[in-house]
Amino acid sequence: MDKKPEKDPRFAVAEREAVIGCVLAVINFAWWYGFAYGLGSEKPEDYTYILGFPAWFFFSSILGFLVMLVFVFITVKFLLKDVQLDDRDDENGGAKSA
Known part of the structure; x- marks a missing residue:
């Protein structure tokens, strides 16, 4: 009888x-697309400017980058786990079981 190998929990x-x-990538794209095309669909003469940038660019690219930095930091700090990448089995004294 063929026994299926156990799936590695990693x-x-x-x-x-x-x-x-x-x-995170979908959130980033939705943020960028929403602000870039939402605010950028006006005539260039009607743009509002923030720090010398058109508002659509400021919100979609500059502020979006900063928001994504915070999201990624929170994700790395609280959601991702540290996983051993070597093939050691700690129950067998460091040797991989056959």
Whole structure:
């Protein structure tokens, strides 16, 4: 009888963290798209300016970058786990079980 090998628990952590990364990318794109096309759809003569940049650029790119920095910092600090990457099995005294 063929016995399925046990799935390494590190894969579950990696899959969860990959989903978190994809969610962050979607949030970043939605933020950028919303402000860039929402505020940038006016005529250039009607733009408002913040620190010399058009408001759409300031909110989508500059402020968006800062907001994403905070999101990524919070994600790394509180959601991601430290995982051992070597093949050691601590229950067997450091040797990998066969």
